[in-house]
C-alpha cells in the first residue's frame with residue numbers, strides 16, 4: 001500500500017458512512033471543466049484524451065477547482081469512455097459535438113472486435129498513475145474520488161456511437177437481443193470491476209459509478225439490465241478493496257433520470273445514492289430509507305441565476321435534505337458556459353446553510 005499525506009478533511013467520507021459531521025460536504029460533478037478559464041487554457045493546447053492519458057495534465061486540471069473553491073472532494077479528471085477504448089474501440093472527442101465512436105457496435109456479431117476485459121487494467125495504467133500523482137499533490141486537503149460509467153451507460157455509448165435523444169439503437173439490443181446484451185454488459189462489468197479496484201490501489205478514496213443514461217429505461221428494464229451489474233460491481237469492488245487492506249471503500253451510485261429505480265437501488269450496497277434535480281429530496285429519502293446517504297441535487301441551470309437566487313435555491317434544497325447522511329452537489333454536471341463565480345456562490349450557500 002502506498003504512503004500518502006495525512007488526510008485533513010474527511011467530511012465526505014464520514015457523511016458517506018452516515019457518521020455525524022458538523023458541516024455538509026460539497027463537491028460538484030464536472031467541477032474540472034471548460035467553465036474554468038484555467039481549464040480552457042490547458043485544453044487549447046492538448047486533445048481531450050491526450051489530457052486524460054497524461055498524468056501531469058490530468059492532475060493539474062483535477063486540482064484547479066480545489067485551488068479555487070473550498071470543496072470537500074476532488075474527482076480525478078478522466079472520462080467514462082476510457083473503458084470502451086481499453087476494450088479496443090476508437091473514441092474521438094469532436095469539438096462542439098462531444099465523444100464520437102467512428103465504428104460503433106451495430107450488431108451483436110460486432111462484439112468479436114472487443115478485446116478481453118482481462119487487459120483493461122494494464123491499458124488504463126495511465127489513469128492509475130494520474131490518481132497516485134493527484135493524491136500526492138493534494139497533500140491531504142480533500143479526498144480523491146475515482147469513477148467509472150455503469151455498464152448500461154457504457155453499452156449505450158458503444159452502440160449509439162455518441163450521445164442520443166432516444167437511445168433507440170441500444171434499446172433495440174435490450175428488446176431484440178437480450179442474451180447478447182447480457183453478454184456485453186458482463187464484459188463491461190468485468191472490465192469496470194478491475195478498473196475501479198485499480199483506482200483504489202492507486203489512491204482513490206471514494207468511487208462514483210455514473211448511470212447517466214438511466215432516464216431511457218423503466219423499472220423492468222433497469223431491474224433486468226442494470227441492477228445485477230451494479231450489484232456485482234459494488235460487491236466485488238468492496239470485497240477486493242477490503243481484502244487488499246483498504247477497509248470499506250465508500251461507493252456512490254448516480255442513476256441520472258432513474259427516479260423509478262431508487263427503491264430497488266437502495267437494496268444494493270452502495271453507501272451513497274446521487275439524485276438529479278427532477279427528484280424531490282423528501283420523496284427520495286422515503287424511497288431509500290434512513291441508511292443511505294443522499295447526494296445532489298440542485299438543477300445545474302440554477303447557476304445561471306443571480307447569486308441571490310442561488311442562495312435561495314440552496315436554502316430550499318438543504319431544508320429538504322436535512323444535514324444527516326447528505327452530500328451537497330448539483331443534480332448533474334457543470335456546463336461550459338457557466339460563470340465560475342456562481343459556482344462559488346453555490347458552495348458558499350451550502351456552507352452558510354449547513355451551519356445555521
Ligand SMILES: Cc1c2[nH]c(c1CCC(=O)O)Cc1[nH]c(c(CCC(=O)O)c1C)Cc1[nH]c(c(CCC(=O)O)c1C)Cc1[nH]c(c(CCC(=O)O)c1C)C2
Nearest residue numbers: 029030031032033075076077078079080098163210212333
Ligand atoms: C466525471 C467526468 C466525466 N467526464 C469528465 C469528468 C471529469 C471529472 C469531473 O467531473 O470534474 C470530463 C469531461 N468529459 C468531457 C469533457 C468536455 C470535453 C472537452 O473539453 O472538449 C470533460 C471536461 C467530454 C464528454 N464525455 C462525455 C460527454 C457526454 C456526451 C453526451 O452524452 O452527449 C462529454 C461531452 C461522456 C461522459 N463522461 C462522463 C459522464 C458521466 C457524467 C455525466 O453524466 O455527465 C459521461 C456521460 C464523466
